[in-house]
Amino acid sequence: MNKIIYLLGVIILTLTMSSCEDYLDNEPDNILTMDMVFENKNQTEQWLMGVYSYVRDPMWGLFYNDGNGALSDDVQIPLAQAEWGGxxxxxxxxxxxxxxxxxxxxxxxxxxxxxxxxxxxxxxxELPIQGLSADSLQDMKLQARFLKAYYYTKMLKMYGPFPLIKDLVETDASIQDLMTERTPLEEIVDYLDVELLEIAQELPLVRDEEATNYGKPTKGACLAIRADMLLFAASPIFNGSDYYKDVENTDGTKLFPQQYDATKWQKAADAFKLFFDETGSTYDLYKEYNSQGEIDPLLSLMHVFTASSESNPEVVWARPSATISDWMMATAPRSSGGYGFCGATQEIVDEFYDKNGLAIDDPNSVYTEIGKSVVNDIRPETEYNRGNSSATPGLVAARGTFNMYVNREPRFYASIMFNGRYYPFTRTRVNYKYNGADGLPSLDMPVCGYLISKMTHDDAQPRNGYVPYYQGIMIRLAEMYLGYAEALNESDPTNTEIVNYINLIHERAGIPSIEDTYPEIIGNQDAMREYIRKERRIEFAFERDIRYNDLRRWMIADEVFSQTPTGMNVYGRTDDDFYQRTDAYTGKKVFLEKEYLWPIRLTYINNNPQLVQNKDW
Incomplete structure (x- = not known):
């Protein structure tokens, strides 16, 4: 036992050389032997909690502290944030x-x-006398297997191939054997595919509604992670990319697939279909209804992230604790007591459809960005009443709003805090103009003239530091719908399910079906591909690192970042000056081809001569 633990410690040290201390590193100081840990029910449970502790915070943690979300083209933060950990x-x-x-x-x-x-x-x-039954132990070990597989899927997306360790190291392993090389990508994908499928078959479909069970994996969560992993593996970055063909281990073993394989898209589609088949009616898109019994799109979209876990059927997996207060402070305007620096770019603002589901550059769109509205933009289908101090039902843009922000789809109003919009907590309208309450010269301002309202709580009080509790969503059903649509379009572009699943998203969003807006793209693989990519960008705007990962797996990031992000003119002191499309003062974002995969830290490379670096790092 002790030799196993020692050797496993050596291999972890070989692969990481980390000085970080945590519970797992400290247990020998607190507990005399490993045997004693697993002779105690509380310590056994605490050990498993330690395995959970590496699940990344899906709110501010993954978005900003880890940096992944903030690296997308939809977000821009002030350059000065580099001095504050950004x-x-x-x-x-x-x-x-x-x-x-x-x-x-x-x-x-x-x-x-x-x-x-x-x-x-x-x-x-098993510790029956202490209340740890055989069934409970089996479930706990399934949780540990699930977490291990989940962490490996995150590793795969970030670094590509890595040394795959499946089990504990044998006691007779030599130090030389521990100098592990990177495992070829397809071998990792095959392992995770089988492992996640096996785990899913043993996990429960649902868990009892107890606080101690929330956040634990279910059959649905496991199948969802498997499908998402296979979608990534089918994508251009891992499916015959010319750029990565020459990456190999020191013995000449190629680490990436050498040719494109169309069947990988079908395998991903089958994985999404299995998720739907196995979970049945367990999940549904979160919907609220108005007094006429119809879907209230705006309230549904606003509350999908803040509704209690018991009333939200869209959540496939969530993290019970998340940095929701940090998210609120970063996105709340300065005049409310927030920091007001986490802003959206003009590019994502332009991406949202008009209220009829048409792109803003469509000749039939009702969109215009000339002048200001002369009437209130009121939507009878929603009972949202936080658009002014009078609590007018359905008001999304008051009279006098810049027309760019009028007649837009509900997801726009659920996501973007544009200039002049009413902020309920302060009972005033945000002002990002120069010398405005929420603008320059303070650095606590949105670089492009837009803050983010998505994933914030209606009743938050930034100045008072109050945010009602809500969970951090790790996976929601909408991701399964659009992932399935994408995989089907690449493998079977005439399949009617593509349109059906996108239309489910549109129905909740309060916009017409594809048949009513762009029927000509149905069955057209290239056109539908672009439509699905646009739909993903809108539906998942600012969520975790979804957009950043999409840019990487599609290998379009270098093209996207070749353009300087734009926004309104935050140096403008008047409306006429402010409402001008302007390059962000932060300048163009740099994205080099090597950045499609992250570098392995040099410390690890130097410590293990068998470990080869990602290309061009």
């Missing part, structure tokens, strides 16, 4: 290397989590 600013300027050690050490943390999970799976045991 390392994404430095990365966006091209100022990072394999020795920068920016963000969270996902590589090192993953192997710590895997080490802990493997030990738990092998050593945890």
């Amino acid at each position: 390392w994404a600013v430095k990365a966006q300027q091209g100022n990072w290397t394999s020795n920068s050690n920016y963000g969270t050490d996902v590589w090192g943390d993953t192997y710590k989590a895997v080490r802990s999970a493997n030990l738990f799976i092998q050593q945890a045991k």
Whole structure:
């Protein structure tokens, strides 16, 4: 036992060389032997909690502290944030290397989590006298297996191939054997595919509604992670990319697929279909209804993130604790007591449809950006009443609003805090103009003239530091719908399910079906591909690192970032000056081809001669 633990510690040290201390590293100081840990029910449960501790916070943590979300083209933060831990600013300027050690050490943390999970799976045991039954133990070990597989999927998306450790190291392993090389990508994908499928078959479909069960994996969560992983594996970055063909281990083993394989899209589509088949009616899109019994799109979209777990059928998996207060402070305007610096770009603002589901550059669109509205924009289908101090039902844009923000789809109003919009907590309208209450010259302002309202709570009080509790969503059903549509379009472009699943998203969003807006794209693979990508960008705007990962897996980031982000003229002191499309003063974001995958930290490369670096880092 002790030799196993020692050797496993050596291999983790070899792969990470991390000085980070946590519960798992400290247990020898607090507990005399490993045997004693698993002779105690509370310590056994605490050990498993330690494995859970590496699940990334899906709110401010993953978005900003880890930097992944803030690296997308939909977000821009002030350059000064680099001095306050906003390392994404430095990365966006091209100022990072394999020795920068920016963000969270996902590589090192993953192997710590895997080490802990493997030990738990092998050593945890039934303790009937203390109340740890055989059934409970089996479920706990399934949770550990699930977490290990989940961490590996995150590792795969970030770094590509990595040394795959499946089990505890044999006691007779030599130090040389522990100098592990990277495992070819397809071998990792095959392992995770089988492992997640096996785990899913044993996990419960639902768990009892007890606080201690919330956040634990279910059959649906496991199948969803499997489908998402296979979607990534089918995407251009991992499916015959010319750029990565020459990456190989020191023995010449190629690490990436050498040719495109169309069947990978079908495999991904089958995985999404299995999710739907196995979960049945367990999940549904979150919907609220108006007094006429019809879907209230705006309230549904606003509350999908803040509704209680018991009343939200859209949540497939969630993290019970999340940095919701940090998210609120970063996105709340300065005049409300927030920091007001986490802003949206003009590019994502332009992406949202008009109220009829048409792109704003469509000749039939009702969109215009000339002048201001002369009437209130009131939507009878919603009972949203926070658009002015009079609580007028359905008011989304008051008379006098810049026309760019009028007649837009409900997801726009659920996501973007545009200039002149009413902010309920302060009972005033936000003002991002120069010398305005929420604008320059303070650096606590949105660079492009837009803050983010998505995933914020109606009753939050920034100045008072009050935010009602809500969970951090890790996976929601809408991701399954659009993932399935994408995989089907690539494998079977005439399949009618593509349109059906997109239309389910549109129905909740309060916009017409594809048949009523763009019937000509149905069955057209290229046109539908662009439509699905646009739909993903709108539906998942600012959520976790979805957009950033999409840009990478589609390998379009270098093209997207070749353009300088734009916004309104935040140096403008008058409406005429402010409402002008202007390049963001932060300048163009730098994205080099090598950045499609992250660098393995130089410390790990230097420590293991068998470990090859990602290309061009």
